[in-house]
Amino acid sequence: ILQRLIEDIERALKTVSDKITEQCKINNMPVEPKLPDNVKLNNVEQPTEDATEAYRMLKGAMKVSTLAMRLFLKTDEEYSLVLICANKPSLTLLNDICQELTIGLNAQAIAAIHLDSNNGEQSIPTTYEIETHADDACLTIKCSLLPKHTIRIMLTSPVFRSENFLNLDNTTRQQVAELNPDPIDMLNKNKCLEAAAEIRHSNWFTHCMLEQNSNIIVLRILRDLQYNQTPLSFLNLWCLTLLVYKCQNQPPNLLTSLFRSVFACLSSGILLPNQIGPGIIDPCEKELIDAAAYLTNEQRLSLTNYAQHIIRLIAFENYEKIFQFGSYQTEQLSSDINMK
Template identity: 30%
Template sequence: MRPPAQQKQQPPPLFGKPNLRTVVSAGTAAAAPGQKAATAAASKAGNNSDELPHCPPIPGAVGTEYVVQIRTEQRGAAALQYHCRLCNCRFIDVQARDLHVKGRRHRMQYKRKVDPRISVDAKPGVKARPGGLGTQDSVAAATAAVPSETAIEAANRRRREEEQRLRHMQELEWSNFIGCKPGGMWGGGVGQPRRSETSDDRQVLAKHSSVYPTEAELQAVQQLVTRCERALKLASDHLSSESDAQPPLRGVMRVGALAKGLLLHGDLATQLVLLCATWPSRELRNRVVKLLPERLATSPDGPAESSTDEPRPDPPQLQVRLDEDEDCISVHQLAAEDGGLELTCSIYLTSPAVREEAGADSTEPEDDQLDRDKCLEALAALRQAKWFQAKASSLQSCVPVIRVMRDMCQRLPVWAPLPNWAVELLVERCISSAGGGQLVSPGEAIRRVMECLASGVLLPAGPGLRDPCEKLPVDAAASMTAQEREDVTASAQQALRLIAFRQLHRVLDMPPLAAPAAPAAAKRP
């Protein structure tokens, strides 16, 4: 009798599912998710070819049962190839097949699709680190601890990491630039790379140094404002003690160039806003005017007395006046005989209730109440100071360029109608629109501002400058006439031509700077 035919040995199943040969032949859709790619590749490879049994077991290799022989015809002659259904790759000789089944790629595919219990050696380039990092167990544990992410999330993460790396490199190259005090240089700190300044950068910094207030002016302004704030606090305490109702004065805040750090040399006008509980009246303003002289006469708060017996100099004489045209209180410091400075501090009264009632379309204010427009302007000055401190004060080159532009508006009659708030908005948006975290140098910032003005942003048919501190669309340069807008645009176009021909010193009204001297070569011993 003929012995019974021995059944052909089948390869082990993938995760308990039918093996690849069964899936390809049966064409069933019950394969595991990890098998779909291998199944499709195997079925594609099996077309127009004759599959032979898989290769025999090889010492030191796994998954040899998934490597099959394929007989094809090439140029009329029979050819024998090997196809790995796990890795979806082909070989034309036995040596390549043996190297593949012993390699790390084949073992990784076998571990992922067939038997997850086998071990796979780490890459030769990955060195073992202290604490077990770099070993196979630690890599597997770290991989298991990290949640899976989609391709989009991985691309976004790589993009963020690249942006952070580029931003860090730019900060190392352009860091530690002066905020608002002259004398700084473009360059990093200790151990950081340094960027050479261009001629335009040196021109703008030199102009900024000339318009920056002196130390004596800053000290005098600080002393005057501190005395006014202290006197207003004492006046508020006096008014609160006279009535049992809520205090009529809520607080005092700095606005204008003083709050934004934009004071210029010789232009030391300061403004304070006195917040009231209700709509301020003329009777309340007159009472404050009567209380201020006595409170201002007291000695201002200063540092602790020194151990020396030197007498402290008397504070400058102050005069309190009522400005009916501006609806404000003016504190004037007279110039001393020894060459002191003459300063003025304007105090505006307002209340948040004015804006609430104005938004509700209420009736006209009473005769005793202050002008609504003046009160609303004081509230707008508060919002503008907060916006500037949050958005513009931290930008590179913003404060120095605004000082240079303000000096231009005071020096040239054509630029005089341009409001200071419009200048601040224009410079901030020209610098912040550089994009990509790019840091703008002073010379580049001046050029961008002139390009924006020369393009017609202020023209009647242009986009204008929208005030970010207002709810409704409001043009920050609404006070300018059409002819004034045309003149500023034409002047900016002429300035842009001069900058293009390296004549920025004519725009800034200063002599050209000499080229920096080359560093002396180190002498050999």
Template identity: 30%
Template sequence: MEKEDFPKKEKVATNAAGSIPQDWHQIVTSEHINEAGGWTPDSCQKRLMTFCSTEKVSCEIQNASMGPDHAKIQIAELRLTLKKYGKEFYAKEQARTKKTANALVSWSIVKQLFLAKMIEECGSRVRRPNDIKNIASGAPRNKTTLETIDESTGDWTLDTARQKLHEFLAKRKIALEYIMEEKGMPSHRIYIAKLDFTIDGKQYAYADSAANKKAAQKKTALELCMRLFKDGKIGANIAGPGIWMNPRRAAAMNNDPPEKLKPPKPIKNMDKRERDEYACKVKLESIMPISNFQTATSLFMDHIQKTLKEVSDRFLHEERENPDNQAKLKSGEIKGIEALREILGVMQVGALAGQINLKGETEFLAVLMTKNKPTFPLLEKLAHKISEHMSQTYHENYKVIVSRELGGLELFRLAEPRVTILMSVASPKCRPALNLAEDVKPEPEDPTIEYIPNDQCIRALAELRRAKWYHVCAQKIQNCTAVARIIRDMTLRVPTWNILSDWNIQLLVQKALESAGRPLPISDGVQRIFSCLAGGLIIKGGEGIIDPCEREPVDAMKDLSDQDREDITSSAQHALRLMGFDCLNKILGIPSLEAIARQYDTTAPENPEDIKAEDDPTAIPAGL
């Protein structure tokens, strides 16, 4: 056969590199760029670095290579973990050159961030994630400045940790010298950076490796900064009053936490009152919730309140568009548009409202008020609307479910730190009517509607009244919250006191301190609580405590049995004896004051008499 006998074929320019791109233009089309908000692999890298700096997360691309030298493939991998939003973004790309692989993996992450509405379109004004989502959803701009931190890193990153570590060690006049080592051939050389120093008798040492010296030093400094943050030596990377942060390198300096509460003078020179007061302050310091958790809780409640306000406005708009309601408004049967509002408001109750929550607690209570008697269909509708609005307005991962046992909603903050709000639902129409005339009957309930049990609504209304009463009365009394927090911690540690509810504690502390007639130190306030109980206040035949939030005179501790009252009285009497023998630390569950003072003076010799089995802070003294 001749050459002309074969069919003619056009020559096609083939890529000798195969499917692995040499340049990003070979695989990224204009449609891909439009889908990513106009960001290209060339323009996105600077925006990604700005985003990571603003959100205080490390943006370190992991590079690797595979294949022979004549056809080597470069692999780039990047993972962004945003714990305060409860989200994670991951991308892995490969190319013939390291530059192209890094550009592609950065573009892939930026595309994911744009689709998640966490960055703006290319060419638009740079905004924070929540501002972008508010603009997209049409919601008003969120002016909340509260920010949570990553409790594992303190929001320190590769770009900020080295500077912070240098500042921290310079204040303590500790020389900072990285011990550098090199390993491997020039083409595969890695650098190892080591640091070793001692702070307050504890040694900090770490070594890490990278492809260059600067990256190795950054990784070593970040690990040591994280350890110092967990030990309470340095503060989190968050701006406070008077602290300026460079937007290009967001690092908050001069914000280290204060040192632990030291004794004002040697323990042996203190009198009994000074020792008791210092012991109470040490206990309060150990049970106070960390500031990051309080910020997360406040931010969660702020989002809940704003969301419920938006949902309430939507319900009001629907009612206003109803023709029947429009006719009633014109005739004057309904006075004002606000009379149609179904969702009235939400309020914190319980320990969170009284500011006596303890470290480690993550579940709190709230009460939602409605105009009419609440129903389970209303709860289902509320849960759907709240979940929808939160997902459109906030980047934090929230979850809302209906709880039939609670007769309300359960709201979960899935980002770190996690918080749960148990929200009961009540209405003023759930209150039992008094002195009804014979011809006046309560409003009948529709048998086709599934109402929330009335006893659950009445219980929620009682919690609401108690929270309002305690807020008004407790703020007038010095150290009322501090004493209530100590007593509440005791009820969780000592089985005898477990029977006391949060309302019992708040009422007991408020009445005891108010009757003193003068401001009391914390230790004297604790002693007065024990004195009131030891004198037989709550036992059968005692004066008792009348519940101020009920219409009729009711014993506030009516749920306690006679045996429970006797046990608490006996325990309070034993606590008074322990305080008389200068053993308040055993009641509070802390080490002896001598052992605490020794933590600040490591050179002092240990006294064998101070180390006893009964000084174990976890042990409960006999008789309590």
């Protein structure tokens, strides 16, 4: 059902893109960023002979996070897509997408009912609840077929990052800013940059992690541990992925070795505060940025203590105890370690 829902949303987004493109074309409003002759956008679609593309604001949608990494579990209730825009997205655009997407998804639901009735089958009517979240630069979709699940669609654009421009210096940077003023109701830039980072993370994962099945299995196990309210839940998916990447050079098919190496890495103090630990460097950023910079000192200490305890359990092959921790056991573990 989830896969079908994602496909329906992607199909509806393509229709929305065509409608908005047609409106821009009628109003003669090209949406491609205006650039000096010596400046070009990198890592985006190259201009085509089709003049319509100059008016296409919505370039495409990408699965990110657990969907792109194939790490979703039955316990997950939120999934993410990123909608790539040709230029800086605005609140007006977000509302237009919400309105057209509602029409498109409902039209698909009605068409599905008619198709089933023609085939003599009885189908359950599907309803959608779509909301905009301007502060988060996204919209959310809920479907009656999966009432507990939420699909989050985040908006971004390559023009937000200066790294996406070729031959850009201080002079041309000013020219680009003058040629492309920010929309009055532009969406939160930081949220759009976070969405762009999700794309980079998913692409990196595909190229560096997806080929080894052991990485996927261990990441799924670690994510399951996160749902057991262990200190491991302090780590977001990106940090967890980078930890496994650091430890993936293990003999083939030895999942236990990779699993143990992750906790050995944590227990060694990689996350310790006050720059004692080296941190987890983000490979998708040009600068040296710690992907775990958001962690508090208390969380860092808790993670290190927890990992050291897990290493002891693994040494005695007490794997059943690792996966039986709940909130109460975790509190007991923390107090016992602190007493020691």
